Amino acid sequence: MSKALRARQDMEKERETLQAWKERVGQELDRVVAFWMEHSHDQEHGGFFTCLGRDGQVYDDLKYVWLQGRQVGFWMYCRLYRTFEPGTPFLLKGCLTPGMPTPQPPGGEFLLRYARVAPPGKKCAFVQRTIFSECFYTMAMDELWRTTGEARYQTEAVEMMDQIVHWVREDASELGRPQLQGAPAVEPMAVPMMLLNLVEQLGEADKELADKYAELGDWCARRVLQHVQRAGQAVLENVSEDGKELSGCLGRQQNPGHALEAGWFLLRHCIRKGDPELRAHVVDKFLLLPFRSGWDPDHGGLFYFQDADDFCPTQLEWAMKLWWPHSEAMIAFLMGYSDSGDPELLRLFYQVAEYTFCQFRDPEYGEWFGYLSREGKVALTIKGGPFKGCFHVPRCLAMCEEMLGALLSRPTPAPALAPAPVPARRGAE
Amino acid sequence: MSKALRARQDMEKERETLQAWKERVGQELDRVVAFWMEHSHDQEHGGFFTCLGRDGQVYDDLKYVWLQGRQVGFWMYCRLYRTFEPGTPFLLKGCLTPGMPTPQPPGGEFLLRYARVAPPGKKCAFVQRTIFSECFYTMAMDELWRTTGEARYQTEAVEMMDQIVHWVREDASELGRPQLQGAPAVEPMAVPMMLLNLVEQLGEADKELADKYAELGDWCARRVLQHVQRAGQAVLENVSEDGKELSGCLGRQQNPGHALEAGWFLLRHCIRKGDPELRAHVVDKFLLLPFRSGWDPDHGGLFYFQDADDFCPTQLEWAMKLWWPHSEAMIAFLMGYSDSGDPELLRLFYQVAEYTFCQFRDPEYGEWFGYLSREGKVALTIKGGPFKGCFHVPRCLAMCEEMLGALLSRPTPAPALAPAPVPARRGAE
Numbered sequence: 001m002s003k004a005l006r007a008r009q010d011m012e013k014e015r016e017t018l019q020a021w022k023e024r025v026g027q028e029l030d031r032v033v034a035f036w037m038e039h040s041h042d043q044e045h046g047g048f049f050t051c052l053g054r055d056g057q058v059y060d061d062l063k064y065v066w067l068q069g070r071q072v073g074f075w076m077y078c079r080l081y082r083t084f085e086p087g088t089p090f091l092l093k094g095c096l097t098p099g100m101p102t103p104q105p106p107g108g109e110f111l112l113r114y115a116r117v118a119p120p121g122k123k124c125a126f127v128q129r130t131i132f133s134e135c136f137y138t139m140a141m142d143e144l145w146r147t148t149g150e151a152r153y154q155t156e157a158v159e160m161m162d163q164i165v166h167w168v169r170e171d172a173s174e175l176g177r178p179q180l181q182g183a184p185a186v187e188p189m190a191v192p193m194m195l196l197n198l199v200e201q202l203g204e205a206d207k208e209l210a211d212k213y214a215e216l217g218d219w220c221a222r223r224v225l226q227h228v229q230r231a232g233q234a235v236l237e238n239v240s241e242d243g244k245e246l247s248g249c250l251g252r253q254q255n256p257g258h259a260l261e262a263g264w265f266l267l268r269h270c271i272r273k274g275d276p277e278l279r280a281h282v283v284d285k286f287l288l289l290p291f292r293s294g295w296d297p298d299h300g301g302l303f304y305f306q307d308a309d310d311f312c313p314t315q316l317e318w319a320m321k322l323w324w325p326h327s328e329a330m331i332a333f334l335m336g337y338s339d340s341g342d343p344e345l346l347r348l349f350y351q352v353a354e355y356t357f358c359q360f361r362d363p364e365y366g367e368w369f370g371y372l373s374r375e376g377k378v379a380l381t382i383k384g385g386p387f388k389g390c391f392h393v394p395r396c397l398a399m400c401e402e403m404l405g406a407l408l409s410r411p412t413p414a415p416a417l418a419p420a421p422v423p424a425r426r427g428a429e
Numbered sequence: 430m431s432k433a434l435r436a437r438q439d440m441e442k443e444r445e446t447l448q449a450w451k452e453r454v455g456q457e458l459d460r461v462v463a464f465w466m467e468h469s470h471d472q473e474h475g476g477f478f479t480c481l482g483r484d485g486q487v488y489d490d491l492k493y494v495w496l497q498g499r500q501v502g503f504w505m506y507c508r509l510y511r512t513f514e515p516g517t518p519f520l521l522k523g524c525l526t527p528g529m530p531t532p533q534p535p536g537g538e539f540l541l542r543y544a545r546v547a548p549p550g551k552k553c554a555f556v557q558r559t560i561f562s563e564c565f566y567t568m569a570m571d572e573l574w575r576t577t578g579e580a581r582y583q584t585e586a587v588e589m590m591d592q593i594v595h596w597v598r599e600d601a602s603e604l605g606r607p608q609l610q611g612a613p614a615v616e617p618m619a620v621p622m623m624l625l626n627l628v629e630q631l632g633e634a635d636k637e638l639a640d641k642y643a644e645l646g647d648w649c650a651r652r653v654l655q656h657v658q659r660a661g662q663a664v665l666e667n668v669s670e671d672g673k674e675l676s677g678c679l680g681r682q683q684n685p686g687h688a689l690e691a692g693w694f695l696l697r698h699c700i701r702k703g704d705p706e707l708r709a710h711v712v713d714k715f716l717l718l719p720f721r722s723g724w725d726p727d728h729g730g731l732f733y734f735q736d737a738d739d740f741c742p743t744q745l746e747w748a749m750k751l752w753w754p755h756s757e758a759m760i761a762f763l764m765g766y767s768d769s770g771d772p773e774l775l776r777l778f779y780q781v782a783e784y785t786f787c788q789f790r791d792p793e794y795g796e797w798f799g800y801l802s803r804e805g806k807v808a809l810t811i812k813g814g815p816f817k818g819c820f821h822v823p824r825c826l827a828m829c830e831e832m833l834g835a836l837l838s839r840p841t842p843a844p845a846l847a848p849a850p851v852p853a854r855r856g857a858e
């Protein structure tokens with residue numbers, strides 16, 4: 001066989017694998033969204049139930065603001081993607097409340113009415129005082145604006161965003177969390193990550209807001225990047241405000257899935273900035289490094305927490321396999337491959353996706369289990385709870401489907417580079 | 430064989446089993462205390478390290494107030510028991526700081542100096558705002574007074590106690606935890622339990638304080654008892670302040686080990702009050718009921734959390750086996766047997782003790798592992814951490830050794846009742 005023929009066959013095979021994954025991911029997205037549409041809508045009071053058992057039964061009617069925001073946000077988000085492909089109105093139905101004249105996401109008005117504390121206060125209610133409720137609220141309001149065109153939603157989003165930025169960069173005391181004397185000033189990586197995500201969200205196809213938040217985006221990226229510590233050998237979840245390693249467990253704490261999520265937030269930042277050098281750094285430190293340290297060599301899957309000095313983490317769930325680190329890893333590796341063409345990243349996407357589909361998916365009732373034991377057994381049968389809603393799974397599937405589609409629409413799957421040498425692995429790790 | 434002879438032989442056998450357990454427990458207590466004495470003392474700054482790895486290595490030098498208080502409190506506590514048996518000065522050494530004229534517990538002065546916020550504030554520092562740091566501080570100060578005879582320690586204990594009672598019964602707002610609008614007023618069982626324990630502690634052999642806190646003790650017992658819900662079929666961790674079941678997961682939450690701990694706090698209350706009817710109720714609802722629902726039929730051991738309607742709990746660690754529910758269960762069943770003579774309670778003590786010694790003890794480095802998987806595998810190798818210090822294990826062993834000794838010093842192991850029919854089981858469940 002000629003070299004050219006062989007290369008062509010490899011390429012064909014690679015395209016087939018990508019195509020197969022695109023279909024698998026797309027079908028799974030439909031199933032997952034169907035699960036939430038069927039079980040999570042509160043027809044009586046509006047908003048969404050998120051505490052759903054394996055078969056969708058509501059086991060608690062508590063409504064967590066951030067999960068409400070995420071579900072509204074996701075639905076809109078998904079709509080944006082779906083409008084690229086006409087003829088799939090399936091998802092749009094989820095955004096309509098019957099009897100309303102304009103498309104009105106169920107949960108959008110619910111959020112606006114109940115999630116905020118009474119004006120002039122600019123806060124959302126949550127069990128613990130962090131900025132995350134406000135962030136997901138902002139994201140949801142922005143998506144609402146994009147879908148309905150109603151300006152009040154954007155005003156609401158921008159006002160809340162400015163409040164969040166004030167808390168993060170100027171004065172955290174208003175958040176109402178008592179700061180203990182002598183406690184170190186900690187920067188959890190989640191804070192600049194979340195803000196970076198909002199910068200991306202609000203500035204999308206909006207030059208005025210993109211310009212307004214450009215400096216903030218650079219600041220967020222710098223703050224996330226300073227979590228790379230120990231001469232580039234570890235991403236640490238918490239550092240001091242001036243970018244130094246903190247002492248003890250808090251300082252050594254690592255969360256591979258969170259680093260991978262930060263990775264794809266940063267990759268999008270690199271695309272906006274057109275910075276391939278930063279991209280290579282991000283792939284190295286936020287994708288490959290956390291995967292190498294965090295992938296369980298015995299049972300597969302990503303550990304939830306690790307200690308940078310290999311002490312036993314103090315989190316009881318450290319060795320459990322959670323759904324969201326795996327969905328974030330799928331996004332990160334596929335985005336890394338799409339941007340760089342590095343076949344190793346595609347191979348890792350296949351490895352993580354195969355584990356994830358085999359271990360987390362529930363073929364019987366739909367959606368994914370959220371919590372597996374170290375060995376991969378289902379530890380909690382719930383499909384939704386205080387920390388799992390309609391967010392990570394559909395976001396991952398929608399983004400992966402879109403990226404796979406974009407790869408397949410290119411003349412070759414990975415321009416300027418050889419095709420991925422390792423085919424999809426169908427067996428679980 | 431005559432009936433009388435057989436009964437006598439059974440009784441002899443039972444005494445042998447009790448004696449064997451007394452020795453086993455006593456030896457284990459010495460080993461456990463030796464572990465903490467060797468590894469936890471901070472010679473440089475005072476106080477105790479509690480973040481200790483499997484072999485005792487300090488992996489974090491953070492000092493949690495409540496664990497500091499517990500360690501001081503335990504050491505004194507243990508001393509009280511040990512003084513009943515002359516010739517065991519081993520433990521007393523742990524209370525002495527070399528070079529000081531009077532026995533001075535290391536950690537006692539440390540607590541007084543650093544745990545409290547600056548006067549006139551009456552609070553202790555802790556990561557989260559609850560009353561528990563203050564409670565363990567109070568317990569430690571009281572034990573310090575009993576050991577050293579220095580009045581300032583008792584003054585400190587009583588002043589803090591009165592502050593705690595004020596928070597619990599009059600005004601919780603000073604604790605500084607923001608109460609969200611619309612959030613239900615929850616009473617976690619831990620609050621009246623903790624106070625009941627302090628009433629016992631402060632009133633011990635002190636008629637004046639016992640009288641002062643007698644009404645409080647009754648109030649606490651009533652509040653703990655109102656956690657028995659659903660026509661006596663479940664002990665719920667959280668109820669409303671007026672003793673009704675709360676909605677959702679919070680309302681249905683059960684913690685078998687915590688119910689068992691409440692059980693022995695209540696048993697001591699029953700002894701003080703001389704109330705055998707209440708005792709029978711407590712044995713039934715706080716000992717037998719949680720054990721029957723909470724014991725894992727497949728792998729043995731007590732589940733950490735359960736849902737009263739058998740939904741899957743949302744706590745990631747719900748099926749893990751933690752050390753402290755097992756040490757509390759050992760105390761509860763042995764105390765229940767000592768008080769009532771019911772052989773079923775002795776059998777359950779043996780069952781729990783056998784599982785506990787086989788699964789949690791670390792024969793190699795001493796002390797107990799704290800966290801096992803559902804199947805009984807060690808999930809965290811740490812011996813101490815943010816929630817595990819020198820407290821539950823030695824308290825359990827010291828109390829059990831003392832109760833076993835008291836049982837053996839009676840004319841028959843269980844007066845007025847037949848001996849326990851089931852011998853000690855040496856195999857793990």
